[in-house]
Amino acid sequence: MSLYHFFPIDSMEGYAWYMIFAPVLLLVVDWYGGKYIKELKPYYFWLAHITLIGIMLFLCIDSIFNHSIHPVILFIALAIYLYSAFVKKKEWQIKLLLFAAMSMIPWLIMMHILYYNIISQLPIEYAAIIASILFFSVWWFAPSVWKKRMEWYMIPFIHVNLLITVMTLSIETVFTIIILIGWMVLSFYLLHVRNWLLFSLVPVTASIIMWIRQEWIKNGSLKQIISWL
Incomplete structure (x- = not known):
């Protein structure tokens, strides 16, 4: 059974799920391809994060206006930032990616509150x-x-x-x-x-x-x- 069966591309949520795996794929290429061509390694890594920023903006707009995308999708973004923080060596890069991961936590909680419409209780x-x-x-x-x-x-x-x-x-x-x-x-x-x-x-x-x-x-x-x- 294909991914398309669960997330048809004609839905907003399906489109978001397809997009969120783009940076994951780029990081896989970075990890695997970087073993053989080290010069390309940083390009794939930072392209993955530039792509992720665009996806985050898309999800942010949806969370404000529509609440049509389930917030569990943000756990993938959180995992990407945490993984990236652990694999980097330079301190400024570690902190940048760690802070991005930490910023996902309150956003995840807020998106759940808005998605389930429990703002009166919480x-x-x-x-x-x-x-x-x-x-x-x-x-x-x-x-x-x-x-x-x-x-x-x-x-x-x-x-x-x-x-x-x-x-x-x-x-x-x-x-x-x-x-x-x-x-x-x-x-x-x-x-x-x-x-x-x-x-x-x-x-x-x-x-x-x-x-x-x-x-x-x-x-x-x-x-x-x-x-x-």
């Missing part, structure tokens, strides 16, 4: 929170050299999205407050590990904004609980 801001937890989980078990590489992306990502989230997310429940406080504690911990304590102003500012905006206190629930105690 606000889009939670994509950054979930991504931060996943980053931290991988970081915790990663070798020291990969920890340092991840930190250059993970720490700015957490702090920028922390500020955005406390300004946009509806803070109405105790659960939301606990999640945000835990996120702030995580940011403080990473700043301490990296010794970037100057940037601790960011989670402090976020906590002040959260305290001002939280509707849980405004609607008197906290006062009611205190009165019960």
Whole structure:
């Protein structure tokens, strides 16, 4: 049974699936052909990634307007970036490809939220929170050299999205407050590990904004609980 049976070329999703395997094929040629003609090796590698950027733009447009392509397709792009980061030798190339792979994580989560239309149950801001937890989980078990590489992306990502989230997310429940406080504690911990304590102003500012905006206190629930105690 052919691939065409599952992904007919006349559908948007089928077209996307055919396109996503183009960079995979180029990387296979890079890996196999590069053994014999080393001069061609970098050309196939970077052509694969230029092609992948075009495909990512196509998927981004679909995720914004149509949501017709299943987000699982992005796992292939994630695998391409991870593979590429592991095979490269130059530090700037490793970091570039690693950061591209890490950028796929929040995008994957957001695309799933939009595709399944669960934004009322899981606000889009939670994509950054979930991504931060996943980053931290991988970081915790990663070798020291990969920890340092991840930190250059993970720490700015957490702090920028922390500020955005406390300004946009509806803070109405105790659960939301606990999640945000835990996120702030995580940011403080990473700043301490990296010794970037100057940037601790960011989670402090976020906590002040959260305290001002939280509707849980405004609607008197906290006062009611205190009165019960």
